[in-house]
Amino acid sequence: MSSAFEVRGGNRLQGEIVPQGAKNEALQIISAVMLTPEKVTISNIPDIVDVNLLIELLGEAGVKINRVSRDVCEFQADAIDLDYLQSPEFKKKSGRLRGSVMIAGPLLARFGKAFIPKPGGDKIGRRRLDTHIIGFERLGAKFIYDSDDNFFRLETTGLKGTYMLLDEPSVTGTANIVMAAVMAEGTTTIYNAACEPYLQQLCKMLVRMGAKIQGIGSNMLIIEGVKYLGGCEHAMLPDMIEIGSFIGLAAMTQSEITIKNAGVEHLGIIPEKFRQLGINLEIRGNDIYIPSQETYEIQTFLDGSILTISDHPWPGFTPDLLSIVLVVATQAKGSVMIHQKMFESRLFFVDKLIDMGAQIVLCDPHRAVVIGLGRQHNLRGITMSSPDIRAGVSLLIAALSAEGKSTIQNIDQIDRGYQYIDERLRKLGADIKRI
Structure with a gap:
């Protein structure tokens, strides 16, 4: 019997978190x-x-x-x-x-x-x-x-x-x-x-x-x-995927979080991509400070057309963070096209987000359009299973921002990539337990 996370969403988190090694x-x-x-x-x-x-x-x-x-x-x-x-x-x-x-x-x-x-x-x-x-x-x-x-x-x-x-x-x-x-x-x-x-x-x-x-x-x-x-x-460097996950988590849950020792000079375009979603973040030395934000608005391209965020080999945007960006966009104001070029089935967890009340159009195995709810409606908690490591944490972020209780099964997939994630989030005030 593999374990599951039981999450009650809606808490605003606060405090400092140190990313694990990469x-x-x-x-x-x-x-x-x-x-x-x-x-x-x-x-x-x-x-x-x-x-x-x-x-x-x-x-x-x-x-x-x-x-x-x-x-x-x-x-x-x-x-x-x-x-x-x-x-x-x-x-x-x-x-x-x-x-x-x-x-x-x-x-x-x-x-x-x-x-x-x-x-x-x-x-x-x-x-x-x-x-x-x-x-x-x-x-x-x-x-x-x-x-x-x-x-x-x-x-x-x-x-x-x-x-x-x-x-x-x-x-x-x-x-x-x-x-x-x-x-x-x-x-x-x-x-x-x-x-x-x-x-x-x-x-x-x-x-x-x-x-x-x-x-x-x-x-x-x-x-x-x-x-x-x-x-x-x-x-080893701090894990940039974890750092991106924490930035997204802070925005989704309207939390004030400082990510300590974030290896800022090695993050490439990552902070900029989260800024395009309207997330305020300040680089303070080697730390990243994310203030609590009521709302965040997705930027458009200069000609007014809808923003597209796609993955690309480094120094482009890493495919590992696209699932995080997709989840975070569900509560933004505005719309964004997520284009996953490098892998064919990484977007297959969006059905769970749709069940939670997100507005997402899955165009094909590589592209999804997210229509942000702008906090007009909260996501609602459901029972779901995690298909891969990154989707697992994306679903966890969704659950922490949702109303009510969520159960995430198959969390061995999350444990493969994130150390003691439940304990570390509890220290910030998250209601999460391993069952």
């Missing part, structure tokens, strides 16, 4: 510890299911793990058990975790072989591994697919640097290829590389370990292979 950065950074036999210390680790599973997986593969505290961990990969990586236990465990694909790059670089399960994770359309596998092949890895047990095997007698143009700027794909290329012979150039802050963080960490990488933060990375990488310390 989930999407964590999966890459923790995989990178496999590149060296020396000790690597990582801090600001989010205490969430996906990350804890990956740490557990590394432990079972022979990495020495010392959890100094819930958010600091020391890793030493000086005795990897390559046989475990071909075992049924590994296949079973890694199949539950999409992030496990990220250890393939480091394993190929250091040991010349890697094993990848077919991806699991969210129900948000196909997440292809093509970018990863094609990248590894370009570097000289051979690829064998075992259709009996849905497993990819990769092996190489030595990776060699090359030029590659990625067909999509996949964040995990770029990260995996970079981790493989840092110890390849010669120079690797990756064009149309993802350039998200998380990827910049990974590259900076690798440089501290002794890698030679130019072009960090751009879409062209030039990597000169080295023979050996050493240990390092690395602190």
Whole structure:
């Protein structure tokens, strides 16, 4: 029996909240510890299911793990058990975790072989591994697919640097290829590389370990292979998806919230997109202050036409926050078109919002028009289930602003990406309990 959240909406929240470490950065950074036999210390680790599973997986593969505290961990990969990586236990465990694909790059670089399960994770359309596998092949890895047990095997007698143009700027794909290329012979150039802050963080960490990488933060990375990488310390950025979620939450519930240590310089266009929805927010040093607002009005384009908010690879707007923007728009004044370009079924939770009384026209799997209620009618609480991590938190925000009681089922999906979210929101005055 999985747990559920019971939420009574309508409370105005107040206080300070500190965002967790970035989930999407964590999966890459923790995989990178496999590149060296020396000790690597990582801090600001989010205490969430996906990350804890990956740490557990590394432990079972022979990495020495010392959890100094819930958010600091020391890793030493000086005795990897390559046989475990071909075992049924590994296949079973890694199949539950999409992030496990990220250890393939480091394993190929250091040991010349890697094993990848077919991806699991969210129900948000196909997440292809093509970018990863094609990248590894370009570097000289051979690829064998075992259709009996849905497993990819990769092996190489030595990776060699090359030029590659990625067909999509996949964040995990770029990260995996970079981790493989840092110890390849010669120079690797990756064009149309993802350039998200998380990827910049990974590259900076690798440089501290002794890698030679130019072009960090751009879409062209030039990597000169080295023979050996050493240990390092690395602190993760705060999770920008959580920060965006809290901005949306504050606006929807008319709350006064300060988001502490928000890593403001790494947020890119995110604050601006929430301002386009009419939300006041002030950057105070490294904090974001959101005052309590009775109403917020969606801007139009300069010619008066309806605002469109769409996702785009970084430095565009992240697809992970579109569900949040969509929910927040339901109580704004004005209308907005949400265009989800990068995934095909991320908008399929809008039926729950419509049941709650929101005015939304779902045009197709990629586009929805939200007609803001402008607080003329509150949303009403209902029982619903969460299809994926981001939709889960969007529904939670809707429930916290709604009249009456909501029950959100399948919250394992929320726990995969947000640590102790119920406890942290209760401290701000939310009426939420885990049942």
